[in-house]
Amino acid sequence: MKDFLSINDCPTEFLKELLRLSTRLKRLYKYGGNESPLAGKTLAMLFEKPSLRTRISFQVAMTDLGGSVIYVKPEDIGGIGKREPVKDIARVLSRYVDGIMARTFEHSTVTELAKYSTVPVINALTDWSHPCQAMADILTIDEHLDLHKNLKIAFIGDGNNVARSLGFACAKFGMKLTVASPSGYELDKESIELANKISSDCVKQVSDPAAAVIDANVIYTDTWTSMGQENEKQKRIEIFKDYQVNESLVSKAPEGVKIMHCLPAYRDLEITDEIVESKGSIIFDQAENRLHFQRALLKKLMSQYEI
Ligand code: CP
Ligand code: NVA
Numbered sequence: 001m002k003d004f005l006s007i008n009d010c011p012t013e014f015l016k017e018l019l020r021l022s023t024r025l026k027r028l029y030k031y032g033g034n035e036s037p038l039a040g041k042t043l044a045m046l047f048e049k050p051s052l053r054t055r056i057s058f059q060v061a062m063t064d065l066g067g068s069v070i071y072v073k074p075e076d077i078g079g080i081g082k083r084e085p086v087k088d089i090a091r092v093l094s095r096y097v098d099g100i101m102a103r104t105f106e107h108s109t110v111t112e113l114a115k116y117s118t119v120p121v122i123n124a125l126t127d128w129s130h131p132c133q134a135m136a137d138i139l140t141i142d143e144h145l146d147l148h149k150n151l152k153i154a155f156i157g158d159g160n161n162v163a164r165s166l167g168f169a170c171a172k173f174g175m176k177l178t179v180a181s182p183s184g185y186e187l188d189k190e191s192i193e194l195a196n197k198i199s200s201d202c203v204k205q206v207s208d209p210a211a212a213v214i215d216a217n218v219i220y221t222d223t224w225t226s227m228g229q230e231n232e233k234q235k236r237i238e239i240f241k242d243y244q245v246n247e248s249l250v251s252k253a254p255e256g257v258k259i260m261h262c263l264p265a266y267r268d269l270e271i272t273d274e275i276v277e278s279k280g281s282i283i284f285d286q287a288e289n290r291l292h293f294q295r296a297l298l299k300k301l302m303s304q305y306e307i
Contacts, residue, residue, distance in 0.1 A: 002120055004121075004123060004131060004301060006168065007165055007172060008172075008194050008195070015135070015172050018135060018297060022135075022139050024296075025295045026292040029292065035299075036065060037065055038065040038066050038067035038302055039066035041068075041302055041303075042068050042096070043097065043302070044069075044070050044100050044101070045058060045070065046104070047073060049104075051124070051125075054103060054132065055071065058101060058124070067298075070097065077089070080102075081109065086113060090113045090114075090115070094119045100113060100120070103124040103125045105126070105127050106126065107123075107126040109126070110123045120301040120302060122298075128161055130165045130262070131169075132294060133165060133262050134166050134169040135297070137166060140282055140285050141218060143289075144285070148174070150175070151175045151218065154209075154213045154218070154220065155180070155220045156221045157223075157243050158223070159186045159187030163179055164187060167179070167202075167203040171203065176202050177203045178205075178206055178211075180207065180208060180212035180243065184239075186205045191203075209242070213249060213253040219245055219249070219253060219257055219258070220261065221270045223266055224237065224243075224266075224269060245272070250278070259278060259281040259283065260286055261286070
């Protein structure tokens with residue numbers, strides 16, 4: 001694979017290899033013996049939206065592997081696709097750097113970058129998907145539960161980019177995902193069909209959050225208002241109010257259920273502070289694993305790929 005754009009495009013064996021490599025590099029990182037396979041290599045990081053985890057973890061991962069990064073805000077280059085076409089940005093950057101990661105609104109911006117670049121392109125979140133998050137989530141689930149046990153995940157809230165990538169990841173790793181959303185905010189049928197084509201009946205949509213958590217090993221949630229939807233925030237708070245992950249909902253799940261959230265978390269909207277801080281919460285392991293997965297991804301894509 002040259003690029004990492006969406007989980008559903010990736011062969012299962014490639015994803016499994018990335019998972020094994022993440023585990024190995026995490027161990028190395030914690031106990032010493034780091035490798036520097038990306039010495040002398042540079043990653044350009046293009047961000048149309050804010051970021052804490054993705055930006056810092058990619059920068060730390062690149063540095064740790066011996067390489068360096070250039071952080072590019074859209075205004076620095078006159079906007080992505082505004083001052084010049086995306087295909088020209090892709091071809092010019094390919095002459096300077098060894099990899100491009102991009103966080104954009106339109107998913108087509110990252111696919112266009114990948115089409116025209118001769119170096120790997122990594123999707124660092126688009127309106128449609130967040131594959132790096134989903135793989136860090138799989139790594140986290142693998143550490144806390146047994147991935148081989150036909151695990152059930154309940155995603156409560158908006159059928160958004162994070163839910164979609166999680167659905168594809170569940171399909172690839174043999175887990176089941178039930179998404180519970182209010183009417184009009186479900187995961188789209190096409191994405192559910194794509195996931196179920198990879199693994200039959202692995203993703204389903206319901207409206208009742210209690211029905212989704214009843215047999216869940218993991219309860220997952222994300223913001224009700226994604227980046228770019230800020231002007232809908234008040235409307236969404238009203239629509240999603242019965243979809244909060246709180247003590248009452250968690251008590252309907254089996255004992256020992258794990259709580260996940262990709263962060264940033266809006267306390268007392270999609271999740272209560274009590275649940276973020278609860279014993280079952282593995283939210284900060286998830287955040288840490290962004291770093292470990294991305295080290296594996298960068299090593300795999302950028303050290304195999306010579307310009
Ligand atoms: N979860 C995640 O992608 O966080 P950031 O938006 O801070 O990068
Ligand atoms: N769904 C959220 C995820 C943030 C990491 C967003 O797109 O803003």
